[in-house]
Amino acid sequence: MLLKDLCERSGVSGDEKEIRDFIKSQISGCACLEDTMGNLLVSKGGKGKRILLAAHMDEVGLMISGIEDNGFLRFKTVGGINSDVLLGKKVYIGKDKVSGIIGVCAVHLQSKAQREETIKEENMYIDIGALDREEAEKVVMLGDTAVFPPHYEEFGDGLIDAKAIDDRAGCAVILRLLKNTYPGIELVCAFTAQEEVGTRGAQAAAEYFRPDYAVVVESTFCSDIFPTEPHLHVTTLGKGPAVTFMDRVATPDRALISSITLAAKENDIPWQQKRTAGGGTDAGVIMRAVEGIPTAILALPCRNLHSPSLVIAKDDYESLYRLLDVWLRTVAPSL
Ligand SMILES: [Zn+2]
CATH class of the missing domain: 3.40.630.10 (Zn peptidases)
Known part of the structure; x- marks a missing residue:
């Protein structure tokens, strides 16, 4: 289709x-x-x-802007994305569609003030399961772009979600x-x-x-x-x-x-x-x-x-x- x-x-x-x-x-x-x-x-x-x-x-999507010693990726948004929609979301990075999760600090560990404020993209990271920078660099390069998970579903009364x-x-x-x-x-x-x-x-x-x-x-x-x-x-x-x-x-x-x-x-x-x-x-x-x-x-x-x-x-x-x-x-x- x-x-x-x-x-x-x-x-x-x-x-x-x-x-x-x-x-x-x-x-x-x-x-x-x-x-x-x-x-x-x-x-x-x-x-x-x-x-x-x-x-x-x-x-719209993301671009990888940094790789930390612990293997986490830093990113910038490309196009107008509100950081509210990013937390906990899955993304696919680069040509090989490396799977990653946009990480978030567990609610149990956040102070009341932290829970009430919007978390900015510079305080988020993408976890691709790499144990360190060297491992991450084997599958991801700075400048790689990342997209949200491909999906297409018809639902409700004639609606499409993708x-x-x-x-x-x-x-x-x-x-x-x-x-x-x-x-x-x-x-x-x-x-x-x-x-x-x-x-x-x-x-x-x-x-x-x-x-x-x-x-x-x-x-x-x-x-x-x-x-x-x-x-x-x-x-x-x-x-x-x-x-x-x-x-x-x-x-x-x-x-x-x-x-x-x-x-x-x-x-x-x-x-x-x-x-x-x-x-x-x-x-x-x-x-x-x-x-x-x-x-x-x-x-x-x-x-x-x-x-x-x-x-x-x-x-x-x-x-x-x-x-x-x-x-x-x-x-x-x-x-
Ligand atoms: Zn448009």
């Missing part, structure tokens, strides 16, 4: 080879280029306005669209690198393609959980893909957004507005590339973003695919 296969691959920002190779293996009949930033750039071809679809393939859904779901949707034919447009796609560390890959991708229009296919946060106030939920799981009118780094093109939401209404595909101006995506650099590129963001609502277990609704995932498919087929040729 495509989404499962994508989520299970490793690809921490700057170390995307495994996921990039897998995505490339899923593409046929298109010209593919791996650029120096680590992006995978795909040209489907066709005649008409050049439409860029972009999704980032990198995921690591790295942000933004392998966007990659999956684009890979599915690439199998179709869209007359009247030239379709190009970017599976971008290094998004989670500051949208570093997307600018090069946009400059390379110089598209007439761009749509960033993302995963966004859904905080419809206790104790968040309803007006701070941002998106609601199961209510369709979210359209962004503004975030921290982008002001998507209003006319382009309208063309997408109109296609949704005419085809009875649910959609929702992202109800915050926070966060940022590749759209922030794509819209500023070249002489400015009209850009929209369509995003999948996602609980527990940037954690080991992200949750989406299968219906939202399908609606995101259907909306982009119908928009590319019926609206994009007349932009």
Whole structure:
């Protein structure tokens, strides 16, 4: 299953080879280029306005930054990970997927003050079972990246739990669209690198393609959980893909957004507005590339973003695919 296969691959920002190779293996009949930033750039071809679809393939994770005499590993987070989600979690390190546990001092030994404060990453370690530094250095190198355990599970009423859904779901949707034919447009796609560390890959991708229009296919946060106030939920799981009118780094093109939401209404595909101006995506650099590129963001609502277990609704995932498919087929040729 495509989404499962994508989520299970490793690809921490700057170390995307495994996921990039897998995505490339899923593409046929298109010209593919791996650029120096680590992006995978795909040209489907066709005649008409050049439409860029972009999704980032990198995921948040860890990077090994030190090896202690006792064999414990020190690490830095890569991308926006709250240290609260790390304690006691399993990770897999480097190409050989060395198994490790993020250690925590037993609650019995913590003072009251320690129990009430957030433990920072510099006070955590990864235990790979090595007895000393020499043994650890046989299997781990400084600079190796680490990912949360690959898993994919359908549960509850049509929900999916996996690591790295942000933004392998966007990659999956684009890979599915690439199998179709869209007359009247030239379709190009970017599976971008290094998004989670500051949208570093997307600018090069946009400059390379110089598209007439761009749509960033993302995963966004859904905080419809206790104790968040309803007006701070941002998106609601199961209510369709979210359209962004503004975030921290982008002001998507209003006319382009309208063309997408109109296609949704005419085809009875649910959609929702992202109800915050926070966060940022590749759209922030794509819209500023070249002489400015009209850009929209369509995003999948996602609980527990940037954690080991992200949750989406299968219906939202399908609606995101259907909306982009119908928009590319019926609206994009007349932009
Ligand atoms: Zn993302």
